[in-house]
Amino acid sequence: MRWDYRVSFSQWVDSARVQVTVIDERETFLVKPSLPEVAFGLKRIGQITFSLRDTVNRAADFIHSRVLRIDPQKRVVEVEGAQIPYDVLVVALGATKEWDKVPGFIEDGSSVCTEVLAPRLYQRIAAFNGGTIMVGSAPTPTGSRLPDVPVINAACEGPVGEVAFLADHWLRQHGKRDDAKIVCYTPGPVFFDDVGDKVHQAFGSIAKEHQIDVITNKVIRRIESGRVFFEDGSEYEAALTVMVPTYSGPSVVKDAGLTDEAGFIPTDGDFRHLDYDNIFAVGDIATRAVPKLGHLAVLQATRVASVLRHDITHQGEVPSYDPEVFCIMNMGSKALLIRSNVLYGGDMDIAYYGGLSHTLKTLFDEYTVRFHGKMPPDLTQRLLNAYLDKVAK
Numbered sequence: 001m002r003w004d005y006r007v008s009f010s011q012w013v014d015s016a017r018v019q020v021t022v023i024d025e026r027e028t029f030l031v032k033p034s035l036p037e038v039a040f041g042l043k044r045i046g047q048i049t050f051s052l053r054d055t056v057n058r059a060a061d062f063i064h065s066r067v068l069r070i071d072p073q074k075r076v077v078e079v080e081g082a083q084i085p086y087d088v089l090v091v092a093l094g095a096t097k098e099w100d101k102v103p104g105f106i107e108d109g110s111s112v113c114t115e116v117l118a119p120r121l122y123q124r125i126a127a128f129n130g131g132t133i134m135v136g137s138a139p140t141p142t143g144s145r146l147p148d149v150p151v152i153n154a155a156c157e158g159p160v161g162e163v164a165f166l167a168d169h170w171l172r173q174h175g176k177r178d179d180a181k182i183v184c185y186t187p188g189p190v191f192f193d194d195v196g197d198k199v200h201q202a203f204g205s206i207a208k209e210h211q212i213d214v215i216t217n218k219v220i221r222r223i224e225s226g227r228v229f230f231e232d233g234s235e236y237e238a239a240l241t242v243m244v245p246t247y248s249g250p251s252v253v254k255d256a257g258l259t260d261e262a263g264f265i266p267t268d269g270d271f272r273h274l275d276y277d278n279i280f281a282v283g284d285i286a287t288r289a290v291p292k293l294g295h296l297a298v299l300q301a302t303r304v305a306s307v308l309r310h311d312i313t314h315q316g317e318v319p320s321y322d323p324e325v326f327c328i329m330n331m332g333s334k335a336l337l338i339r340s341n342v343l344y345g346g347d348m349d350i351a352y353y354g355g356l357s358h359t360l361k362t363l364f365d366e367y368t369v370r371f372h373g374k375m376p377p378d379l380t381q382r383l384l385n386a387y388l389d390k391v392a393k
C-alpha cells in the first residue's frame with residue numbers, strides 16, 4: 001500500500017496539514033524495468049534497488065509491514081499488529097503474479113519478473129548449451145466494468161521482446177548463437193497488441209534481422225524439462241521457457257471486495273474507485289492500467305496527487321491523463337524506443353531503433369536509481385518529446 005512518492009506533494013500537504021502514511025512490505029524499491037538486464041549479467045540486484053524508507057521519509061511516514069486486511073466500510077487498514085485508520089486510501093499494491101497457473105513453471109520455468117527469478121535466469125543462460133529459448137507471456141484478463149478500457153491479451157510484452165533480444169546479443173557475444181533458436185510466443189493474434197502497425201513493422205524487421213521468430217495464438221498450458229505445451233495442442237522443444245505470468249490483484253484487495261472479476265480495481269478517469277469515493281487505485285492493480293506499465297503508473301499517480309490536492313485545498317490544476325505506451329527495449333548495444341497511443345485512439349506510433357535509444361535507456365535507468373525513483377525533470381522530458389516528434393516526421 002503506498003503513495004507514489006515520485007509525485008512531489010510535500011509542500012501543499014504540509015500547509016494543508018495532511019498526514020500521509022506509506023505502507024509497504026518491502027524496505028527497498030526495486031527498479032523492475034532493469035530486471036531483464038540482471039538476467040543477462042549486465043546489472044546486479046544491488047544496483048537496481050534503493051531504500052524505500054529513506055525516500056518516503058522525506059515526505060511521509062513509512063510503515064514497513066504487510067497489509068493484511070482492508071475494511072473499506074470502517075476505513076481501516078490492518079497491518080501486522082495494528083489497525084491504521086484512513087480518510088483517503090490510495091491502493092498501489094501492484095499485481096500478484098500467478099505462477100502456479102502453469103504447471104511445471106516452478107520446477108522448470110524461467111522468468112525475469114522478480115529479483116529471485118532474474119538472477120536465476122542468468123545462471124541458466126550462463127550454463128546454456130544450445131537448443132530453443134522460448135520466451136513469452138501467459139494471458140492476463142481485463143475486467144468488464146470499464147467499457148472504455150482497451151482489452152489486450154497479455155499484461156505487458158515489452159520484457160518478452162527485451163529478453164529475446166538480450167538473449168540474442170548474449171549468445172552472439174559468447175559464440176553460441178548458431179546453437180540456439182529464439183522464439184517469442186504470445187497468447188493473442190498479434191505480438192505487442194498494445195501498439196500500432198508502424199511499431200509492429202519496425203519490431204518485425206528487427207526481429208527478422210536477429211533471427212528471432214514469433215508465434216501467435218499460443219496460450220501456455222504446461223512446462224516440462226526441455227518442452228513447452230500450449231492450449232491448442234502444439235508442443236515445442238525448449239531448452240529454456242521464459243514466461244511473464246498471468247497478473248491479478250493481490251488477495252488482500254480481492255478479499256476487501258474492491259476488485260472486478262479479473263482481480264483489478266475499477267475506477268473512474270480520476271482513478272477513484274467506482275464504489276468508494278475515498279479510495280483510489282493506481283499502477284498495475286488498476287483496471288485502467290492497460291498495459292501494465294510503470295510509465296502509466298507514474299501518469300496515474302500524478303493525476304491522483306493533483307485530484308487530492310484540488311479536493312483538499314481547492315487549488316492547483318488537475319492535468320489531463322493522456323495514456324501512452326512508452327518503453328525502451330534494451331537489445332544489447334542498441335535499443336528500440338517505442339512510443340504509441342494508438343491503443344487509446346490516438347495516432348502516435350513511433351519506433352526509434354539505434355544507439356541513441358540505448359543511451360537514453362541507460363541514462364533514464366541510472367537517473368531513477370541515483371535520484372531514488374524521481375522522474376527526470378519536466379524540461380528533459382519536453383526536450384525528449386520534441387526530439388521524438390522530429391524523429392517521427
Ligand SMILES: Cc1cc2nc3c(=O)[nH]c(=O)nc-3n(C[C@H](O)[C@H](O)[C@H](O)COP(=O)(O)OP(=O)(O)OC[C@H]3O[C@@H](n4cnc5c(N)ncnc54)[C@H](O)[C@@H]3O)c2cc1C
Pocket residue numbers: 001002023024025026032033034035036065066067068092093094095112113114156158159250252282283284285292293294295296297326327328
Ligand atoms: C521485467 C519487467 C520489466 C518491465 N519493464 C518496464 C519498462 O521498461 N517500462 C515500464 O514503464 N514498465 C515496465 N515494467 C512494468 C512496471 O515495472 C510496473 O508497471 C510497475 O512496477 C507497476 O508499479 P506499481 O506501483 O503498480 O506496482 P509494483 O511496482 O509492483 O509495487 C507494488 C508495491 O506494493 C507492495 N505490496 C504488495 N502487496 C503488499 C501488501 N500486501 N502489503 C504491503 N505492501 C505490499 C510491494 O512490496 C511493492 O513495493 C516492467 C515490469 C517487469 C516485471
